[in-house]
Amino acid sequence: MGGNGGTSEDRKEKGRNALGREDLRRRSRYTLVFAVLLAAFFAITVLNINTGNVHISVPDILRILFGGSGEATEVNIIWKIRLPRILMAAILGGALSLSGFLLQTFFENPIAGPFVLGISSGAKMVVALTMIYFMGRFHAVSSYTLIAAAFIGSLVSIGFILLFSRRIRHMATLLVAGIMIGYICSAVTDFVVTFAEDSDIVNLHGWSLGSFSGMSWSNVAVSAAVVGVTFLFTFLLSKPIGAYQLGEAYAQSMGVNIRAFRVTLILLSSILSACVTAFAGPISFVGIAVPFLVKRCLNTAKPLVVIPGTFLGGAVFCMLCDLIARMAFAPTELNISTVTSIFGAPVVIFMMLRRQKGR
């Protein structure tokens, strides 16, 4: 106990000073990260509106957005196409990352995420079936129906994964199970798409690969409402999530009602990823890469800062990827997953290597 230098009073004093300094350092780090993310958010928003087949200059954008005047086509492009698309990328990107963070907490596994665990694919399958059925019957399908369908699909996939995870606690095996579920769901989806009528396929094909194109204001309103409420609930769960990071047994000993908490966590993450899949299709790697990067940048896993940070980070990441998807080979658009994979997969590989080294 001795031999650390100084008397015990000295050490206490030192401990308290260190506490003050450390606290300050942490706070300034959080502020910096959030400031950078916000700045990136606005910069990319402007860049996104600004670029495209029709180039619109920044002063024109400001005039159209805030003055309400401008050339009719430009106004239309901004208000009807680009703005809803950007907002959708932001909302859904945030939702996807947050969903990933929740699943990682739940499975105590940094590589868990809606796409890897086959949750997106499950949602995709049920949405595809619903779409074909509703289109064939009523020639229309509401966004609420799609969200509900995606939610059911997510829960079915998660149900299977929970069944597996009860038997196997090994990280790699769980992931393999998720990937297999993903393949099965994709196979079913491909099967029904192959035999669907032509008019349905046009609708389904772009969607099942993931894209933010063709978003309407009503889509934005619905997803903002769903994601907004879910985000709020998640944020209010910060405290038990923080306890859960020490493992189930410790969380319980701190007074967390584990059973209720686990159910809530699964429902919240399912709603989030369901909403994304319903509107934009399955999007890969965002759910893993963004929470990892945000936690590293903030240098903490405290849910109170990581939850908003992850959401904002996911929004920025998806907006950037969408911009690249739109612009890289314009006028041909890439699938959003193509871009997110290119950026996300290396991050995941890097994570694996780090973990291996940490052992």
Add this chain to the structure above:
Amino acid sequence: MADYYLKLEDLSVGYGGKPLLADINIEIDRGEIVTLIGPNGAGKSTILKSISRQLKVLGGKVFLMEESVQDLSWRALSKKMAVVLTERLRPELMTCRDVVATGRYPYTGRLGILSAADERKVEEAMEAVHAENLGGRDFQAISDGQRQRVLLARAICQEPEIILLDEPTSFLDIRHKLELLAILRRMAKEKGITVVMSLHEIDLAEKISDRILCVNGEAISHYGRPEEIFKEEVIRELYGIDNGFFDPCFGSIELPRPEGEPEVFVLSSCGTGIPVYRQLQKENIPFAAGILYTNDVDYRLARLLASEVIAEEPFREIRQETLERALAVMKRCRRVINAGVTVGACNRRMGELVRAADLPEQR
């Protein structure tokens, strides 16, 4: 008010509905340290987990004062009971202070933000385990001993009335074991916190505990004060030792003695024989030891390791017959080792024995 703090009443515990141990009836006073000992897989952890409600009890009740633990809300229980578990914790990106601060969970508000008073409690808990200079370090980057202290600080920070620890000293070196147990001892006596834990080191269990609970896999075989439990037969039976010895006086454990006719005669007194005995045991040479007073430290070990011990009652002159017995045994040995003998008025016959050993024809 009841005169006990924790009470287990007809408790039966086990996994998956199958009782491993049944009818456990025990009362533990406030501020007492109770240690569970017993072989691996006997059910020590199962009992601890059942007390902490991590595991559903299969029958009976656990009472804290007059309240049944099963009827308390999780939150209410968390203000009374804290745990230190065996499983390795790998929280990502948490400093030691973050880990300790989670102990304040039951006392913070909706978002779990620490007040200045909470921060002070965290500091105090870290000081109590001498971990105040670890605060800013990454929890995954510290040593096992430090980690265990930080986890104990976390439990202290929860301000419980009782702490349950499942093998808190595993992975620790001897210095850190002692340090941890000293902290527990102080905490129990100064703050009146009841401590229930499982330990593998029976020698330490004997020294730190107020009461010992022996779990042998089928039942609670004994429960009582250490002096009642740490008897050679009890420990031997509890752990099923048939390949060594347990010395209740020092709580030390010895490997089995070399069997057979003594080949070497060791002359010693006052502890000089101990290294010789150990060496002979390692080389598996049966030996005889004498003449030892039964209050000599050499005697305590010779009793366990030598195949023959010639002993004499303490504080009296060595009798002629004892000397003759020793001479007879010595004659049968092919070698005599004099490890160092102090000769005085009472044991002057020991001097004769040494001289006899020096005569060539005796060898």
